[in-house]
Amino acid sequence: MMPEPNALEVEDLVMHFGPVRAVDGVSLTIPKGRVTALVGESGSGKSTVGRCVVRLVEPTAGVVRIAGTDVTHLSRRQLRPHRSAVSIVFQDPAASLDPRMLVGEVVAEPLRLSGTRVPRRDREARVATELERVGLRAEVARRYPHELSGGQRQRVSIARALISEPRLLIADEPTSALDVSVQASVLNLLADLQRDIGFACLFITHDLSAVEYLADDIAVMYLGQLVEKGSRERIFARPAHPYTQALLSAAPVADPVRQRQRQLVLLGDDLPSALDPPSGCRFRTRCPLAFDRCATEVPAQVAIGDGMAACHLVRPDGTGPDVRTADTSEVLS
Amino acid sequence: MTTVERAGAAAAVDTPVLEIRDLSVSFPTETGTVSAVDGVSLDLASGEIVGMVGESGCGKSVTAMSIAGLLPASARITGSVRLDGTELVGTRESVLRRVRGKEIAYIFQEPMTSLNPVLTVGRQIGEVLQVHERMTRRAARARAVELLTLVGIPSAAQRVDTYPHQLSGGMRQRVMIAMAVACGPKVLVADEPTTALDVTVQAGILQVLRDLRDRLGTSILIITHDLGVIADIADRVVVMYAGRVVERAPVNDLFAHPYHRYTAGLLSASPTPGRHAGTDRLQEIPGLVPVLSTQPDACTFADRCPAADAGCRDSAPPLEVARAGGTDHLAACWHPCPSPRSQIEEVNR
Ligand SMILES: Nc1ncnc2c1ncn2[C@@H]1O[C@H](COP(=O)(O)OP(=O)(O)OP(=O)(O)O)[C@@H](O)[C@H]1O
Ligand SMILES: Nc1ncnc2c1ncn2[C@@H]1O[C@H](COP(=O)(O)OP(=O)(O)O)[C@@H](O)[C@H]1O
Ligand code: SF4
Ligand code: SF4
Ligand SMILES: [Mg+2]
Ligand SMILES: [Mg+2]
Numbered sequence: 001m002m003p004e005p006n007a008l009e010v011e012d013l014v015m016h017f018g019p020v021r022a023v024d025g026v027s028l029t030i031p032k033g034r035v036t037a038l039v040g041e042s043g044s045g046k047s048t049v050g051r052c053v054v055r056l057v058e059p060t061a062g063v064v065r066i067a068g069t070d071v072t073h074l075s076r077r078q079l080r081p082h083r084s085a086v087s088i089v090f091q092d093p094a095a096s097l098d099p100r101m102l103v104g105e106v107v108a109e110p111l112r113l114s115g116t117r118v119p120r121r122d123r124e125a126r127v128a129t130e131l132e133r134v135g136l137r138a139e140v141a142r143r144y145p146h147e148l149s150g151g152q153r154q155r156v157s158i159a160r161a162l163i164s165e166p167r168l169l170i171a172d173e174p175t176s177a178l179d180v181s182v183q184a185s186v187l188n189l190l191a192d193l194q195r196d197i198g199f200a201c202l203f204i205t206h207d208l209s210a211v212e213y214l215a216d217d218i219a220v221m222y223l224g225q226l227v228e229k230g231s232r233e234r235i236f237a238r239p240a241h242p243y244t245q246a247l248l249s250a251a252p253v254a255d256p257v258r259q260r261q262r263q264l265v266l267l268g269d270d271l272p273s274a275l276d277p278p279s280g281c282r283f284r285t286r287c288p289l290a291f292d293r294c295a296t297e298v299p300a301q302v303a304i305g306d307g308m309a310a311c312h313l314v315r316p317d318g319t320g321p322d323v324r325t326a327d328t329s330e331v332l333s
Numbered sequence: 334m335t336t337v338e339r340a341g342a343a344a345a346v347d348t349p350v351l352e353i354r355d356l357s358v359s360f361p362t363e364t365g366t367v368s369a370v371d372g373v374s375l376d377l378a379s380g381e382i383v384g385m386v387g388e389s390g391c392g393k394s395v396t397a398m399s400i401a402g403l404l405p406a407s408a409r410i411t412g413s414v415r416l417d418g419t420e421l422v423g424t425r426e427s428v429l430r431r432v433r434g435k436e437i438a439y440i441f442q443e444p445m446t447s448l449n450p451v452l453t454v455g456r457q458i459g460e461v462l463q464v465h466e467r468m469t470r471r472a473a474r475a476r477a478v479e480l481l482t483l484v485g486i487p488s489a490a491q492r493v494d495t496y497p498h499q500l501s502g503g504m505r506q507r508v509m510i511a512m513a514v515a516c517g518p519k520v521l522v523a524d525e526p527t528t529a530l531d532v533t534v535q536a537g538i539l540q541v542l543r544d545l546r547d548r549l550g551t552s553i554l555i556i557t558h559d560l561g562v563i564a565d566i567a568d569r570v571v572v573m574y575a576g577r578v579v580e581r582a583p584v585n586d587l588f589a590h591p592y593h594r595y596t597a598g599l600l601s602a603s604p605t606p607g608r609h610a611g612t613d614r615l616q617e618i619p620g621l622v623p624v625l626s627t628q629p630d631a632c633t634f635a636d637r638c639p640a641a642d643a644g645c646r647d648s649a650p651p652l653e654v655a656r657a658g659g660t661d662h663l664a665a666c667w668h669p670c671p672s673p674r675s676q677i678e679e680v681n682r
Binding site: 041042149151179180181183184185187188191194195206208209210212213214232236246247249250251252253254255256257259260264266267268269270271 | 388389487501502503504507531532533534535536537539540558559560561562563564565567584585588598599600602603604605606607608609610613614615616617618621
């Protein structure tokens with residue numbers, strides 16, 4: 001028997017917008033039913049990866065395979081039969097829902113766009129089921145998005161994303177615009193739905209506590225490239241790349257006693273421009289451990305279990321220095 | 334009157350720099366009155382960092398803006414805000430303007446909207462100094478370089494001649510802070526200063542704020558909805574809900590044992606280290622922050638509270654000492670959480 005294809009395979013993905021090198025060689029695999037978080041600072045290219053995967057933009061180079069099918073260069077028309085395999089939820093539910101459409105029409109739209117003819121009765125029933133699944137009453141179908149709260153609107157976008165029964169959900173900062181209490185309900189909902197339906201998920205976010213809560217695997221992005229990949233357990237317990245270590249050290253934990261004992265690594269504010277990324281290791285202009293070789297030689301990816309880290313200082317067995325404890329005074333002075 | 338109240342507070346060694354007493358703010362709107370802040374009292378001691386937390390719409394920004402008269406003219410304000418004993422509520426705009434430049438400074442979430450895009454950062458900081466400190470242009474420029482260095486901007490001597498759009502978001506926020514502290518204010522009000530920034534950049538900004546307090550003794554009121562930021566920087570915490578202060582405590586006490594049900598709810602809604610969807614559910618707070626037209630004689634959290642009873646809907650709980658022996662931990666709840674946080678989370682599992 002053929003093994004089930006991965007929900008998503010991205011190989012050497014490149015997306016340049018004119019001179020802007022938004023994504024510059026990203027490879028990523030999400031097995032069926034797993035959640036991979038894509039984390040990194042603003043402007044690192046996370047959303048662009050997501051937009052390439054759902055083919056909102058056509059990649060400059062590389063391959064995107066969804067459930068085994070290469071969709072990289074399919075035309076709009078050719079994409080149609082594959083549209084239902086992948087859906088996307090955006091950060092700002094207010095901006096991503098058409099204000100002139102009733103909630104019911106919003107949720108049913110993917111069925112219409114996929115070209116499959118669904119009788120109106122069935123369509124309404126499916127909308128009702130979908131709304132109930134995300135914790136909304138079926139009557140909400142007859143309201144307009146602006147009549148709902150932010151959390152309810154985000155539930156509507158999730159219902160809309162799931163009605164086509166996708167095998168892959170791209171969630172681009174789905175909780176960033178929401179208050180903690182509403183965020184909790186959306187995270188719980190995503191976790192429940194993911195467990196019940198079993199879709200795979202690319203969870204794009206900069207919120208590391210949400211990542212720890214929801215993700216199985218983590219990919220860390222810096223200036224258009226991945227610097228580290230690994231399981232949630234490994235990345236949180238033993239981050240190997242200096243950037244991952246700094247990122248984890250910068251996210252404050254909601255416990256004053258622990259927070260004030262932590263060692264903070266300050267990176268400086270200036271993310272270099274994606275127009276002209278630094279030579280060698282792209283992180284070198286902010287890395288507390290950078291040395292000569294970092295400017296001249298692109299670091300190779302060192303395999304760590306199923307994942308990897310791209311840094312000259314990570315040894316073949318996956319160990320290396322930790323910027324949170326290393327004495328960096330020598331390098332810095 | 335002033336002296337009597339001050340004598341009460343003087344049990345503490347420091348007289349507070351800023352005293353807010355029974356502050357209420359409402360706005361007349363087309364659809365009726367909105368009561369945004371109801372009876373807020375709060376002190377800020379010299380060199381103290383107070384964190385204010387709550388969901389959006391709880392009245393944090395309105396409280397902050399009312400301190401130095403930044404609210405629109407339509408706002409109806411009652412109560413008292415005193416800076417070093419001088420009343421600010423109802424004071425002439427010309428006086429307030431002087432206070433704002435010199436004694437109370439503000440920074441907001443989005444630095445770009447507060448910076449002038451056509452002036453170099455050096456000129457903008459310099460103008461503040463020329464107006465409030467009557468410095469010469471040359472002296473102001475030199476001081477601007479010092480200030481940019483103080484807030485951690487590398488090669489400040491060059492950066493002083495750049496325009497805001499040439500800087501990253503984090504650098505712009507540092508420029509805003511430099512401008513805010515140019516005249517050595519006693520009080521800095523920071524309304525969500527890091528909400529739009531990456532965690533890596535946020536860490537640097539929080540470090541700058543701590544530094545200012547340590548070096549200049551500035552008192553800081555920092556507003557955020559992020560409990561991690563509070564845990565990192567605040568000495569004391571004020572929790573707001575629907576326009577009222579519902580809990581107030583030193584930071585360690587608040588996280589160790591939240592008494593008000595809303596505070597406890599906020600804490601267990603946050604995904605904290607070690608929690609994963611496979612084994613653990615986040616605690617949801619059902620419902621939404623209400624928008625109130627009049628403040629009821631009831632607990633405004635009752636509709637969302639798992640412990641609410643008829644009494645909670647019949648009369649508003651006063652803000653009282655929550656724990657015998659600790660006079661600095663106050664909560665406004667008829668049925669405060671009996672057990673510390675660790676146990677609450679056990680029960681919720
Ligand atoms: N259509 C476009 N045209 C030109 N540049 C673009 C376009 N879309 C994205 N970029 C640029 O590509 C880079 C990556 O952007 P992207 O939106 O993918 O970042 P991100 O990691 O999602 O950031 P955030 O956390 O802020 O959402 C940025 O430099 C951005 O300005
Ligand atoms: N100028 C205004 N006119 C009418 N209502 C206002 C105005 N400013 C704030 N409000 C209302 O006051 C309440 C508190 O707002 P705000 O202080 O901004 O909340 P927070 O900062 O806690 O998110 C909200 O219900 C808000 O809609
Ligand atoms: S390769 Fe060099 S600059 Fe890059 S992360 Fe490793 S030590 Fe730092
Ligand atoms: S007073 Fe009553 S309703 Fe309000 S928080 Fe306390 S228990 Fe809940
Ligand atoms: Mg994005
Ligand atoms: Mg606000």
